[in-house]
Amino acid sequence: MSIKIFACLFSLIVTLVAAKEPCESDIFCYGPLLHTVQRSRIFRDSKTFVDLSLKHEPDMVRANFQTLLTEEGPEPSQDAVRKFVEDNFNPGGQEFEPWILPDWKPSPKFLRKIVDRDLQTYAWEVNSIWNQLGRRIKEDVKTQNHLYSMIYVDQPFVVPGGRFNEFYYWDQFWVLKGLLHSEMTATVKGMLENFFQMVHKFGYVPNGGRIYYQRSQPPMLTPMVNDYLESTGDFEFLKANIHTLDKEFDFWMRNRTYDVNVRGTKHTVARYNVELSGPRPEAYNEDYERAQNLTTAQAKEELYMNIKTATESGIDFSSRWFVPKNASTSGVLDDCKARYVLPVDLNALVLRNAMFLQKFHKKLGNYAKAGYYAGVAAQWENTINAVFWNQTLGSWFDYIDVEGRRGHKTDFYPGNILPLILNIPAMRSKTSAVLAYLKRMGVMNYGGGVPSSLVHSGEQWDFPNAWAPHMHWFIESLEATGHAEAQKFALESAQKWITNNYLTFKLHNNTMFEKYDVNKIGLAGGGGEYDVVVGFGWSNGVLLDLLVKYGRHLRALRQ
Numbered sequence: 001m002s003i004k005i006f007a008c009l010f011s012l013i014v015t016l017v018a019a020k021e022p023c024e025s026d027i028f029c030y031g032p033l034l035h036t037v038q039r040s041r042i043f044r045d046s047k048t049f050v051d052l053s054l055k056h057e058p059d060m061v062r063a064n065f066q067t068l069l070t071e072e073g074p075e076p077s078q079d080a081v082r083k084f085v086e087d088n089f090n091p092g093g094q095e096f097e098p099w100i101l102p103d104w105k106p107s108p109k110f111l112r113k114i115v116d117r118d119l120q121t122y123a124w125e126v127n128s129i130w131n132q133l134g135r136r137i138k139e140d141v142k143t144q145n146h147l148y149s150m151i152y153v154d155q156p157f158v159v160p161g162g163r164f165n166e167f168y169y170w171d172q173f174w175v176l177k178g179l180l181h182s183e184m185t186a187t188v189k190g191m192l193e194n195f196f197q198m199v200h201k202f203g204y205v206p207n208g209g210r211i212y213y214q215r216s217q218p219p220m221l222t223p224m225v226n227d228y229l230e231s232t233g234d235f236e237f238l239k240a241n242i243h244t245l246d247k248e249f250d251f252w253m254r255n256r257t258y259d260v261n262v263r264g265t266k267h268t269v270a271r272y273n274v275e276l277s278g279p280r281p282e283a284y285n286e287d288y289e290r291a292q293n294l295t296t297a298q299a300k301e302e303l304y305m306n307i308k309t310a311t312e313s314g315i316d317f318s319s320r321w322f323v324p325k326n327a328s329t330s331g332v333l334d335d336c337k338a339r340y341v342l343p344v345d346l347n348a349l350v351l352r353n354a355m356f357l358q359k360f361h362k363k364l365g366n367y368a369k370a371g372y373y374a375g376v377a378a379q380w381e382n383t384i385n386a387v388f389w390n391q392t393l394g395s396w397f398d399y400i401d402v403e404g405r406r407g408h409k410t411d412f413y414p415g416n417i418l419p420l421i422l423n424i425p426a427m428r429s430k431t432s433a434v435l436a437y438l439k440r441m442g443v444m445n446y447g448g449g450v451p452s453s454l455v456h457s458g459e460q461w462d463f464p465n466a467w468a469p470h471m472h473w474f475i476e477s478l479e480a481t482g483h484a485e486a487q488k489f490a491l492e493s494a495q496k497w498i499t500n501n502y503l504t505f506k507l508h509n510n511t512m513f514e515k516y517d518v519n520k521i522g523l524a525g526g527g528g529e530y531d532v533v534v535g536f537g538w539s540n541g542v543l544l545d546l547l548v549k550y551g552r553h554l555r556a557l558r559q
Contacts, residue, residue, distance in 0.1 A: 025058075027061060027062075028210075028211060029214070033061075033065045034050070035288075036068075036075075037049050038281075039284075040076070041078070046281075046283050046284045047282040047283070048092065049085070050212055050282055051092050052085070054088065061089075064087065064088055065084065068081075068084050092165075099134050099135060100134065101131055101156075101158075104130055104187075105127075105184075106124075106127075107124065109183065110181045110183075113551040114548075114551035114554075115551060116551075119498065119502065122502055123547050126512065126544060127544070129540055130182060130184070132535075133159050133537060135157055135166075136156040149212060150209060150210060151198070153197055154197060155194050158187065158191065160535050160537040160538065161533060161535015161536045162536070163530060167194065167209040168207065168537075169218070169221075169314075170218040170469070171538045172191060172220070172224065175191075175541045177542070178540050178544040179191075179541070181545065182544070185228070185232050189237065195224075196241055199221075199244050199248050203247065203251050204252075205248065210282070212282060215274045215311065215312040216251075216312055217314045218345075219248065219249075221245065221248055222248070222353045225238065225245060226356050238364065239364055242366075245357060252270060256273055257269065257270055260342060260399065260401050262399070268379075269342050269399070270342075270343075271339065271341075272310070272338060272339070272346065274309045274311075274339075277301050278301075287304060287307055290307075303334070303336065306337055306339055307336055307338075309338035314469075315461045317459040317529075318413070318461035319411065319455040320341065320461070322335040322457075323335055323341065323402055330455045331457075333459070337400075337402050340401050341400055341409065342400070344396045344416060344418065347383065347384050347388065348418040348422060350376075351377055351422060355373070355422070358373035358377060381424065381426055387399050388419075390410065393410060394433035394437040395417065396416050396418075397411075397416055411453060411455060413453055414473060415470070417434055417474065417477050417478075421473065421476050422480070423480040423482075428483075434486075435489070441454065444492070446518040446519060447496060447518070448496060448497075448519065448521045449471050449493065449500055449516065449518045450474050451464055451466050458527050459527055460528030460529075464517050464518050464520075464525070465517065465526070466497070466515065466516050466517075466525070467515050467525075468497075468515075469538055469542070474493060475490045475497075475546065478490035491550060494546045494549075495550075495553075497542075497546065498554050498556075500516050501516065501539065501543050503522040511534050512534065512535060512539045512543070513536055513539060514533040
């Protein structure tokens, strides 16, 4: 291919894709420059490149890229690409300035609720980790945002840790729980204000704080505000921001609902759905190479959309999203059909958000709006049981609606039982059946917690891994029923999770991980697209929340 022809194609691709994609950056989100750098594999992790910042104005970087192609041809050498990146991009981490959490306390009051002295010391050590995870974005990112992939927010925040060096959406729900126990209400308020800022800017809260995250994550902003209000009673804050919560809820109702016909009745349900072309910028090589197994452009784009949809769920990746042609197998990532797997836990979250918003508007005297949310809640309560409940198996399940496969996906996933967390009669009445199902599946027989599935797929959200958010949801769901046996299992699950976290912490130089192995207590989880991440925001938050709630009963495992 001649340089002239390649340049023409470059211009055409930029024009077409820029018109199609909401992200305006043909450097960080799509286009030949991104493709050339990522395919050169000068970085082990695809996320590294798209987290860099520009040394020069974008037009100059594009011109320098054209010079690279003129001198090297359409497939430059790895050394040439490396030099181009060194000459045109700053090292990672330039977006931040030093920041110390101003409201951090070395010995918050919650420590007194933990009876076991070793666990009390452990909680004290985890509380200190917050100082390692605080970030403030430089003003330069605001004034010269075109040089960065970072999305500017006004307030400092706490990151998950490791390669995740920006804010993330659903992670923050559990991070905030921990911060509230640590009496860091000012930090929490600022982090919520950042999310309000995102809703005003985009209409939704993005997956993470980078422009290439053109998707959301499980809608947890309203529950975060509920936790903040319960901790502070700051209803002036609610009054000032209630319409932003309405706006985010409307986003999900307008853009993430789907009509499904079940037993002759049409139901509107919520789903994850990202209809954007091309590989994920932060996992470019993984997606691009996977799509090479497919023969048509349409099939490749469908795979890209389903993979991005799975990442919107936060559960990336899991057999949960696989719908293989052969129903007797669990499938592989090539079989990802996340757009057509209707998640029961997402629908439980929608119902929960409607219940919170009804309560908020009633508190503020907005009775018409409270009535609207009451109607949404009633509709979703009926839908959850009509679409997702399986009377024969005694549990809720995701519903598949794709050509050739319609019906429940009857594998175990922790989200199956999330409707119990709603604490409403229509869900609580099914507690005994759900307990029988859980026993039958043997999901509470593992020493290190409840696995994210029982499928050995090699994906990080499958067996033998367990994750803090799933553990917390599982425990909270059982606890909310008020059922004695369910609450017994909740306490036992909390003890297993605390033991696994505690021993892993001691065996790995006082480290908290993003995921854990339920089979081998004291071992971090594995699998997936990247190395296990340390930090780790939501693990810290869940740990502290469980220690506060069950601190009178939990004990450290002495070796």
